[in-house]
Amino acid sequence: MLVQWRIQRLLHQMRHSLAAPSRNPRTAVVIGRLLATAFLVCFATGLYSHFIQDPLPGMLFLTRPVWLYQVSQGIHITAGIACFPLLFAKLYAVFPELFQSPPVRSFSHFLERASIALFVAASLVQITIGLLNTYQWYALFPFPFRQTHFALSFVIIGSLAIHIAVKLGTIQKYWRKKAHYDDEPDPDATFDVPDELRRLTGEPQASGVTGRLFNWIDKTPAPAEPKTSRRGFFATIGVATAALVVFTAGQSFRAFDITNLFAPRKNDTGPQSLPVNRTAEKAKVVDAAMSSNWRLAVSNGSSTKTFTLDELKALPQYDVVLPIACVEGWSQYADWRGPRLRDLVDSVDAKSGASVRITSLEQNSSYAVTTMEPNFVRDELTLVALELNGEVLDIDHGYPARIIAPARPGVLQTKWLSSLEVLS
């Protein structure tokens, strides 16, 4: 049935008809550089966010500048959103390569194509689940977000390194602008090539239903001004990327708040004009948090002290202005007031180099128990906050007491405190 030669002809016809002025190696290199930069920025900021939540032994994190995590995670999410137009542009530029013939030339060619398929699939899935995570639409994917997102980040950067290695010759050749980009003889540049099928059966390229369709496409005049077409392509991707940033970055960067049309979060919304990630009701802490029996237990080995809310209020109170910065990218500065964490742990004779295990009233959450490293514990800005923006903490912001510390992700700013345990 000559299936092999029919497939080969179809691939040739597809590649031929997909040719466009902006589909050339130079475009792939220019867009590829931008996309690779965005991927690496997302990878670096993502690793920072991951390890500040789950540090490896010996890892230390800075407490200054106070906006370090806010900016790092804001960049992570904004760059992630910018990846959408950049990835679409990159895939557009190289789309004809999907139809190269023969599809597999050798084992190393098979490995190259398989690694690209993995790279493309992982990239598309990664940015999609990342975006869906920013508004917590987990029901759509049947796998855990955080672990999968973390694993895929290595798959993507690993595939990127291999892809750069394989394409290094092309990258070097097209790194700088050239007068023209058609110096590569393209076997699919001409439609009516005498192929194997024609040699065996005499069928011309334009025969059959698909042949006639491709012939019709071939008769379609190519863009009269290839330069205009190429410039239009770059302008489109530039405008799309810039517009996405301008209309979504407001959730992370105050300067863009006024143009925040499409971000999943908006500054100044929610109780006490501050967004919420998990409500008290969802965390099932309302009764325990509102109970008159609530106490904060502070312990160091066998020594334990308990504090009522009034006793906490009687301690020296401090005012700090710190951002609450969520792993989902949104962040907002707020005024916090309460006793310093270090004063509380010093009441049970904590050593200066001690970490503190912080436990929430919340059950069934991976963040119900967290550990704070000594430099955050000792920081003068780290509070057990009792007030927010001049009012008693709202229940959804962690009433009766919560942690607020500089340069930490929101999930570690434990709400509805239950106990503080000094670790030796």
Added chain:
Amino acid sequence: MTTTTARMTATRRWQVALITVGVALLGVGGIVLLMDVNPSRYVGIAIWFLGALIIHDGIAAMVVFGISIAMRRFGRRIPGFVIAVIQGALVIAAIFAAIVVPEILKQSIGSANPTILPLNYALNLALFYAGLAVITTATIVGYLVLARRQKLRSSISQH
């Protein structure tokens, strides 16, 4: 000749280093997947991978191809600049739809609390499209007016 050989060697070295790093990172990704994600979820991940390729390469890219062919075919008398501007506007509109329509859907289903998806995304998208249409039209009109003036000027100077 020596320089070329030296450069080839340097390129080769970079390639070996990049592939080594790449394979190592793929290994890390695989280990994280094995250790942190329950094997019962692997099928779901594989379906998403396959779905992503089919939706992009099989559907979205083909639709883009069809539209660009149609625009070229039926827009023969339209200047290339105008075609490029219209295509650009359509692409921008499609990218924004891909980002914003899921937000509108999730908002209609309901979110975990009122501070997640608090904006009127449908209205904002309509406003954005209106703005895009105005800018696109203004750009095309501006181009056509300029092109006409230039044409007039060149025809006058020829007399």
